[in-house]
Amino acid sequence: MSLNYAKRMDSIKASEIRELLKLTQQPNIISFAGGMPAPESFPIEEFIKIGREVLENTGAQALQYGPTEGYQPLREAIAKRMAKVKVDVKAENILVTSGSQQGLDFVAKIFINPGDIIVCESPTYLGAINAFKAYEPKFIEVSTDKDGMNMEELEEVLKSNDNIKFIYVIPDFQNPSGKTWSVERRIKLVELANKYNVAVVEDNPYGELRFEGEILPAVKHFDTEGRVAFLGTFSKILCPGLRLGWVAAAPEFLSKFILVKQGADLQSSTISQMEAAKFLELYNIDEHIQKIIDIYRKRRDVMMKTIEEEFPEGVSYTYPEGGLFTWVVLPEYMNARELALKALEQNVAYVPGGSFFPNGGNENTFRLNYSNMDEERIVEGIKRLGKVIKDAIR
Numbered sequence: 001m002s003l004n005y006a007k008r009m010d011s012i013k014a015s016e017i018r019e020l021l022k023l024t025q026q027p028n029i030i031s032f033a034g035g036m037p038a039p040e041s042f043p044i045e046e047f048i049k050i051g052r053e054v055l056e057n058t059g060a061q062a063l064q065y066g067p068t069e070g071y072q073p074l075r076e077a078i079a080k081r082m083a084k085v086k087v088d089v090k091a092e093n094i095l096v097t098s099g100s101q102q103g104l105d106f107v108a109k110i111f112i113n114p115g116d117i118i119v120c121e122s123p124t125y126l127g128a129i130n131a132f133k134a135y136e137p138k139f140i141e142v143s144t145d146k147d148g149m150n151m152e153e154l155e156e157v158l159k160s161n162d163n164i165k166f167i168y169v170i171p172d173f174q175n176p177s178g179k180t181w182s183v184e185r186r187i188k189l190v191e192l193a194n195k196y197n198v199a200v201v202e203d204n205p206y207g208e209l210r211f212e213g214e215i216l217p218a219v220k221h222f223d224t225e226g227r228v229a230f231l232g233t234f235s236k237i238l239c240p241g242l243r244l245g246w247v248a249a250a251p252e253f254l255s256k257f258i259l260v261k262q263g264a265d266l267q268s269s270t271i272s273q274m275e276a277a278k279f280l281e282l283y284n285i286d287e288h289i290q291k292i293i294d295i296y297r298k299r300r301d302v303m304m305k306t307i308e309e310e311f312p313e314g315v316s317y318t319y320p321e322g323g324l325f326t327w328v329v330l331p332e333y334m335n336a337r338e339l340a341l342k343a344l345e346q347n348v349a350y351v352p353g354g355s356f357f358p359n360g361g362n363e364n365t366f367r368l369n370y371s372n373m374d375e376e377r378i379v380e381g382i383k384r385l386g387k388v389i390k391d392a393i394r
Contacts, residue, residue, distance in 0.1 A: 011133045030381035033349040035175065035324055036372040038299075041292045042239045043279070050278045054271065062271040068262050070096025070246070071273035077280045078232070078246050085207050086217035087230065089248050095257050098268045100205060100233035100245035103257070104131040106264070107201050107229065110256045111165040112137045119157055119167045121149050123327075123356035123365070125175045125203065128168055137165070139358035144174075148181030151188045158196040166199040171219055172207040173323025176356045176367035180321055183216060190222040199253075200228040205236045206323035208289055211297040213321065226250030229257075234276060236324070237289050242272045296324065296371050302378050303370040310386030312393055317368075324371040327353070329364060331393065336366040339392055346384040 054062050069075065075091040082089050097103045104127065112118070112135035120128070122141030129139075140157050143150050148171060158164060169189065171181035181189075193200045202219045220230040226249070233245035247257050261267070279285065300320060307317055307326075317328045330336060336352040343350065353365025370378060 008134050008136055011136060012130070029344075029347050029349055030373060030377050030384070031349045032368040032370070032373065032378075032381060032385075033351050034372065035369055037236060037240060037324075038292070038295050038371055041288075041295055043283070043288060046279060046283055047239075047275065050275050050282070054274050054278055058274065062274050064270060066267050066270040066273070068095075068258055068267050070094065070268060071270065071277060074244075074273045074277040074280075075246075077277055079248075081280075081285075082230075082232075082248055084215060085204065086221040087248060092251065093248050093254060095247045095249075095254055095261065096268050096273060097231075097245045097247060097257075097261070098265060099235060099240075099243045100203065100231040101127055101131065102261075102264070103229075103231040103245055103247050104128050104201075104203070105134075106247070106257050106260045107166065107168075108132045108135045108137075109260045111199065115163070117161055117164045119154065119164055119198075120358065121169060121174065121177075123176055123353060123362065124168065124358065125170055126351075126355050128203065129356070129358045132168075133358070140164075141357065141359055144177065144179060146179060148179060148185040149189070151185060151192065154189070155192055155196075158192060158198065164196070164198050166201050167193060168201045168203065169219065170203045170205075172204055172216065173209065173320055173325070175206070175323070176325055176351070176353065177327040178318040178320030178323060178325045179327075180216070181219075186217070186219045187222050189219060190224065190228065193227055194225055198227070201231065202228055203231045205231075205233045208237055209293055209296060209324070210322040211293060211300065220248065223250075226253060229253055237292065238276065238279065238285065242269075242276055244268060244272055244276055293322075296322075299370040299373070299375060299378060300326075302375045303368065303382060306379050306382040307386075310383050312386070312390050314393065315389060324369050326368050326370065328366050328368060330366075330389070332364050333394065334392060335363045337363060339388060340366070342388050342392065343385055346388060348381045348384045348388070350385070 075094040078094050079089050079091045108131055114136035116137045118132055118137045119140050121144050142154050173180055220228045230248040234242055314331045318326050320326055340352050351367045354363040
């Protein structure tokens with residue numbers, strides 16, 4: 001059978017991460033591949049109580065359709081929580097989405113015509129690349145250092161290209177690099193977006209998962225013209241199975257998201273939204289987030305210490321101040337995809353880095369996740385991986 005698919009399907013490939021996760025379901029695999037939260041951090045007992053209460057007291061509403069914008073008490077709670085990243089918004093600035101991944105798809109629908117240009121960090125989040133690629137854009141990657149995107153390079157890109165639709169950034173504990181932008185870079189980004197009249201999409205799944213120091217103000221905090229859309233999610237600070245995220249944006253900007261959501265799924269799950277709102281009402285989510293931070297900080301420390309002991313000279317890596325990932329750079333002659341196969345023979349999995357560069361290259365890089373494996377397995381997995389690298393290095 002030969003069906004006449006849309007041309008855009010030619011550019012859509014299976015997510016390398018999702019494919020790897022199929023392998024890592026095997027219990028003998030030590031997986032540093034996914035962005036999976038620690039399941040022991042999930043508030044299971046609380047949700048058993050919440051689920052019963054929601055259904056017993058408001059069951060008819062919980063199982064019914066709801067407004068596209070989202071369940072009002074949840075929107076109000078999200079707007080209030082945005083103060084954690086120094087963003088002052090009201091409930092009418094919030095759209096509840098089915099995970100922040102849906103927000104990325106909506107950004108693409110709103111902005112991209114074939115051939116339009118997207119500016120992003122180099123590397124950037126694979127899920128965003130895949131969401132945007134379906135709409136056939138061109139990507140311009142801007143290099144990063146320890147303080148985030150290179151602003152001089154960004155301005156040169158903005159100055160030299162007329163058809164840029166938006167700048168996509170992950171300023172806090174970036175996926176995949178683990179890097180965090182300085183406040184100065186955040187301010188400059190907004191100044192340049194205003195100067196060259198482009199939108200900014202700020203993806204912030206990890207901003208509250210800071211291990212040291214104070215939470216930094218979001219890029220949205222510095223937004224003076226309503227051109228920054230902030231994407232948030234409950235996946236990393238509560239649990240991903242709820243499939244709840246949100247967009248925070250100025251009214252005119254948000255109205256475009258609402259229109260495309262009506263065509264996508266009408267609304268996000270009513271019962272999930274009501275359960276999340278009830279959790280925020282009955283429990284202290286900041287205490288819950290602190291428990292997650294304590295788990296991840298310990299695992300980050302164990303992974304960094306073991307990498308330092310087991311990886312050979314010539315291999316560099318980031319030291320994240322929060323979030324879920326570190327980023328490893330091998331000598332240029334090495335190929336992390338080929339190495340991944342050898343690592344899998346030792347029952348260790350990671351994500352090769354080439355997929356995080358929309359224009360290709362950089363095959364000597366890979367991403368490691370430390371949130372999902374316990375400390376003992378992290379030590380054993382990094383030891384095995386260190387030996388694989390040593391055996392392959394010249």
